[in-house]
Amino acid sequence: MKHSVTVEFGGRPLTIETGEIAKQTSGAVMVRYGDTMSLVTAVAMPDVRPDTDFIPLTVNYQEKFYATGKIPGNFFRREARPTDKETLTSRLIDRPIRPLLPDNWHYDTQIIATVMSADGENEPDGISMIGASAALMVSDIHFAGPIAGVRVGRVGGELIANPTPDQMAESDIDLFLAGSKKAIVMVEAGAQEVSEQDMLDALEFGHKAIQPVLEAQEELARKVNKPKREMPEVIDPLTDEDRSKFEGLVAEGLNKALSTTDKIERYANYKIAKKAALSQYSEEELAEKGKALKAYFDELKAKRMRGSIVDEGKRIDGRDLVTVRPINIEVGLLPRTHGSVLFTRGETQSIVTATLGTSDDEQRLDQIEGMFFKRFMLHYNFPPYSVGETSFRLGPGRREIGHGTLAERAIKAVLPDPEDFSYAIRVVSEITESNGSSSMATVCGGSLSLMDAGVPIRGAVAGVAMGLIQEGDKTAILTDILGDEDHLGDMDFKVAGTENGITALQMDIKIEGLSSELMHKAMEQAREARMHILGKMNEAISAPREDISPYAPRITTIQIPVDRIRDVIGSGGKVIKEIIAKTGCSINIQDDGSVSIASSVPENTEQAIQIIKELTREAELGMVYKGKATRIVDFGAFIELIPGLEGLLHVSEIDFGRVANPGDVIKEGDEVVVKVVEIDQQQGRIRLSRKAVLYMDPEELPFQEPVPPTEPPAEFRAKLEEDAERRASRGGDRGGDRGGRGGPRGGDRGGDRGGRGGGSRRR
Incomplete structure (x- = not known):
């Protein structure tokens, strides 16, 4: 039977339907928001996975190109491996749902969210999270929900729920949160250096906005009224004894072990303690209770660590609750990179590099919304050796993509505008040691490496990971958490920003939620830690280098007329390819006529600039050019002044005397020195004169500079007048009196023209 609920959400109706599509699942819903629709299914296998001590949950989010009426642009024309956006959204849905499944939920469970229609105004990630929660609510899967997600923006100081893309372009906050009725359970945010209070206001606003959606899910679950499955009774093999x-x-x-500050030694002591205790049991006892005893060891470890923190304010590495681990920074570590830094905080270490490229190096993103180009990329790598392990996995996993995106968001807020710094930028973080907060080490190292590369960022960015331990009515907020504190604690709360405010925030809660009071305290404690870290970073490098690395390409931008772009590109890109091949430069032309030329060799850049300027030069009135005759017609000749630009040399402007046939004086392919005497801007026509510069010495001609009109020498003016009278009386028999003009033109013209041989005159 079909059931549906509709609720007002962010000023627009949200509809959730179930019972019509995908009826063989454990639970399935279709969520509609505007014309954006997502089908979300939840399936749990009927039998428990044997020998499992974790929750076997998988979340897959996928965007179909047909949702926006597009065909994928790849070779096979079908959706392939998940994009980074799909991977990140899968994590976004997984993170708030996983803690709300029972600890003993050992059924293979899969949630698939498929975007089937997208209107470009309403983002599908938020409604897919709502759909995942609703699908679990109407299923037989045990789930301590519901939850809902909302995106919050701020335009002109006004907070907006589920803003449109146009509104987000003007927003200084981009916050996505998931929450239950009682509290916020997950946060992912970026911002333009906003204050802690501004971020808290946005969080509170978002939590209020999702309440109607939570009630709608509960109403839908009541309508469906599907009973939850019976779970096998968990029998604890361990007695109190x-x-x-x-x-x-x-x-x-x-x-x-818990008093050992060094991570490697501490982990070794854990193993020794556990092995020594288990050695006191027989093989039969271990076969029956060994697995439970190992699990109990982890419980004891967590209990001791947490108790020490909330009761004594003492952490396993000896710090108090608010102290940041020792920081060591070495800028310029790698000599041939454009920027590099070795950032070490306690037992977490990263080598971070910055590389500058041209617009050709920008990442191309083919998404359902359209084609996009990304100029700033941050990649986070977590090799197994960083924690003393081995692995055969190749390529980044979901965690690495997520950590890289968080650090990228934190630093993106301080990057210079493309108009001021037109480079593509790639930052890579290689985690070489890890004991907590490696993503925040990436933020710090990324900021420092950009400064070392000479990128004019608006300020240094630092990040810190906060933790939470809650035992009964006792609560402790931890600054700069270790790996154990992350694993055994109740919260992972990462905050990054400048001295002026927050640029990124991420929070995951393992308990039911975080109250606004605790959130405020954590934010303030994180701000104090951030200021401390920024102080250490400023001691290493306080401002970007004055110049970029000598190994980085130098980008020079020039402007050409828009209607001359085709002349630089050429047919099929022939011209620009020749320029690139000749100069070795990278050249990129924008639609507005801006041309970016990049090369690490200044001479090559200058050569490319001169070629492009020559190709796009405009004719100027009074300028003299050495052109090439391209066509001879009855009324004159067309002269190519510069490639792609022709002017008309009328027959009357070829010579001072009458020219009956232009082809007698000028042949196609001849070089001809001419002056621009008229430019018709409306018609786009250029009139040229050869006789205006005919009697100037070719070696003295000021090419491409205005010259005064020229006249023949005085001794020739009388001769020309005499010739004109003779032509009138003889009917145009001109050859003999003009040095054999009717025959081949050569040196015999020189005698009658003051010794200037015709062969030396420019045509």
């Missing part, structure tokens, strides 16, 4: 005995066996070794 077993627990007491094991706790006594590991007490000394565990205390030693």
Whole structure:
């Protein structure tokens, strides 16, 4: 049976339907918001996966190109491997849902969200998260929901729920949160250096905005009224006596491990303590209780660590709750990179590099919304050696893509505008050691490497990861958490920003939620830590280098007329390819006529600039050009002044005397020196004169500079008048009196023209 609910959400109706599509799933819904629609399904296998001690949940978000009436642009013309956006959205949905499944939920479970229609105004990620929660609510899967997601923007100081792309382009906050009725459970945000209070206001606004959607999901679940499946009873093989005995066996070794500040030694002591305790049991006992005892060891470890923090304010590495680990920075580590830094904070370390490129190096993104180009890229790599392990996995995983995107968002806010710095920028973080907060080390290192590369960023960006331990009514907020504190704690709360404000924020909660009071305290504690870290970074490098690396390409931008772009590109790109091949430069032309020329060799850049200027030169009144005759016609000759630009040399402007046939004086392909005497801007016509410069010495001609009109020497004016009278009386028999004009033209013209041989005159 079909059921649906509709609710007002961000000023627009949101509809959730179930019971008509994908009826063989555990639960399925179609969510519609405007003309954006997402089908979300949830399936849990009927049997428990054996020997599983984790929640086997998989979330897949996929965007179909048909949703916007497009065909994929790849070779096979079908959707292929997940894009970064799809991977990030899958994580976005997974993170708030996973903690709300039972700890003993060991059924293989898969949530698939498929974007089937997209209107370009309403983002599909938020409604897909709502759909995932709703699909679980109407299924037989045990789920402590509902939850809902909302995007919050701020335009002109006004907070907006689910802003349109046009509104987001003007927004100084881009916040996505997921929440339950009681609290916020997940946050992903970027901002333009906003204050902590502004971010808290946005969080509170977003949490209020999702309340109607949560009620709608509960209403839909009541309509469907599907019972939850019966789960097998969990039988604990350990008795109270077993627990007491094991706790006594590991007490000394565990205390030693938890008092060891070095991570490698501490982990080694964990293993020694656990192995020593388990050695006191027989093979039969281990076969029956060994797995449970190992799990209980982890419980004891978490209990001791958490108790020490909330009761004594003491952490396993000896710090108090607010102290940041020691920081060491080495700028300019790698000699041939454009920018580099070694950033170490405690036992977390990263080598971060910055590379500058041209617009040709920008990342091309083919998405359902259209084609986009991305000029700033940050890639985070977490090799297994960073934690002393081995792995055969190739390529970045979901976690690496997510961490890289968080750091990218944090730094993007301080980048110079493309108009002021037209480089493509790639930052790469290689995590070489890890013990917590590696993504925030990437933020710090990325900011420093950009400064080392000479990128004029608006300010340094630092990041810190905060943690939370909550035991009963006791709560502790931790600054700069370790790996163990992240794993065994209740919250991972990352904040990045400049001295002026927040640029990125990410939060994941393992408990039911975080109150506004705790959120405020965590934000303020994070701000103090950020200021401390920025101080250490400023000691290493306080401002961007004055110049970019000598190994980076130098980009010079010139402007050409829009209607001359085709002359630089040429047919099929022939001309621009020749320029690139000749100069070795990278050349990019924009639709507005701006031309970016990049090369690490200044001479090559200058050569390319001169070629392009020559190709796009405009004729100027009074200028003298050495052109090439391209066509001879009855009324004159067409002269190509510069490639692609022709002017008419009328027959009357070829010589001072009458020229009956222009072809007798000028042949196609001849070089001809001419002066621009008229430019008709409306018609786009250029009139030329040869006789205006006919009697100037070719070696002295000021090419491409205005010259005064020229006349023949005085001794020739009388001769010309005499010739004119003779032609009138003889009917045009001109050859003999003009030095054999009727025959071949050569040196015999010189005698009658003051010794200037015709062969030396420019045509």
